Amino acid sequence: MIEFDPEGNFLAIADTRLAGVLFTSRYDDYAFMGPVIVKEEFRGDGIGEKLMIQGMDYLKGLGVKSIELDAVFLALNLYRRLGFKDKHFSYRFKKESTGGTEKIQRFNISQKDDIIKLDRKLTGLNRSKHLRRFCIEFSHSIYTITEENLLAYGMVRERNGGSYAVGPLVAENSSLAERLLLGIMAEYPQKQILIGPLEPQREFIAFLRGLGFLHNIPALRMYYGEKRNYHKHVYGIIAAEKG
Numbered sequence: 001m002i003e004f005d006p007e008g009n010f011l012a013i014a015d016t017r018l019a020g021v022l023f024t025s026r027y028d029d030y031a032f033m034g035p036v037i038v039k040e041e042f043r044g045d046g047i048g049e050k051l052m053i054q055g056m057d058y059l060k061g062l063g064v065k066s067i068e069l070d071a072v073f074l075a076l077n078l079y080r081r082l083g084f085k086d087k088h089f090s091y092r093f094k095k096e097s098t099g100g101t102e103k104i105q106r107f108n109i110s111q112k113d114d115i116i117k118l119d120r121k122l123t124g125l126n127r128s129k130h131l132r133r134f135c136i137e138f139s140h141s142i143y144t145i146t147e148e149n150l151l152a153y154g155m156v157r158e159r160n161g162g163s164y165a166v167g168p169l170v171a172e173n174s175s176l177a178e179r180l181l182l183g184i185m186a187e188y189p190q191k192q193i194l195i196g197p198l199e200p201q202r203e204f205i206a207f208l209r210g211l212g213f214l215h216n217i218p219a220l221r222m223y224y225g226e227k228r229n230y231h232k233h234v235y236g237i238i239a240a241e242k243g
Contacts, residue, residue: 001025001241004129010054012038012047022051024059025242028126030228031059032243033069048075052082056224066226070219070240084222088199090237093213094163097185097193104183107142107153109135114150115142122170122233130242143184145176152176154184154236163192169236174203177235196237204235 001023002009012020020038024031033055038048059067070090071079107115112135116128134155135142141156152171156164166184171177185193195213197205198221219240237243 004133008055008058010051010058012042012051014042014045014047020047020051022055023241024055025130026059026062026064027130027243029063029065030125030230031064031067032241033059033067034241036075049078049082052078056082064225066228067224068228068243069222070243071222072219073217076220079222082224084224085227087221087223087227089218090196090198090221090240091205091215091218092194092196092240093205093208093215094192094194095208095211095213097188097191099189100182100186102179102182102186104180104187105144105146107135107139107144109139111144111146111150111153115144115153118150118153119168119170122172123230124228125230127168127238130238143180143187145171145180152180154180156184156188159194161192163194164188165194165196165239167196167236168234168238169195170233171235172233174201174207174235177204178207181235195235196240197235198231198237200231201235 005026008024008026010022011018019042022036024033036048036051056067115135116131119127119131138155138157143154144150145152154166154169156166159165166181169177169180171180
């Protein structure tokens with residue numbers, strides 16, 4: 001995240017010690033904030049709020065019109081006080097894959113521009129900088145559905161502990177997203193699969209629950225400024241810190 005935007009990440013220093021951090025990810029005039037992390041011994045001193053204000057001022061100074069974040073419920077009062085409004089739940093589902101037979105296509109580097117084009121078309125966001133990096137870094141674990149044109153893509157990234165996060169997962173419709181996820185699960189048998197759908201994707205969430213996926217307490221997606229409903233074709237977010 002520091003490499004993507006060196007000036008968009010902030011440190012709080014107290015008595016020469018690192019007290020807290022805040023990261024931001026910017027996609028032209030839309031941005032995502034998080035995580036905000038304050039060391040336990042410095043909590044209660046307003047450091048988190050100061051970091052948030054610094055980050056918001058930075059983003060607004062660059063012409064960002066919409067800022068979003070995934071809030072834990074303990075921090076809701078802070079975010080609401082700063083002007084953030086409730087949008088919808090942001091879920092984190094998980095399940096150990098039992099495999100399967102659904103066949104999907106593996107990513108070919110020649111599809112990189114097609115992925116960027118499809119993502120821009122379906123989300124309305126310019127996430128090309130991040131996606132180009134991901135297409136190189138995770139080229140061995142990106143999966144697609146293509147007929148005459150690219151219709152869906154999903155990226156799989158290994159996490160600590162041997163689990164595998166699917167995201168972003170972007171598709172023309174829910175049935176394609178379901179097919180793509182089943183194909184990914186077939187590629188990762190006996191592995192814990194993580195995916196973060198947003199509350200408006202009710203059909204896809206019902207599909208996950210039908211497969212036996214479970215979730216803990218969700219985060220609350222909040223927004224500041226313009227409300228962007230870009231999620232219609234997003235079935236798995238990139239990550240809690242990148243939207």
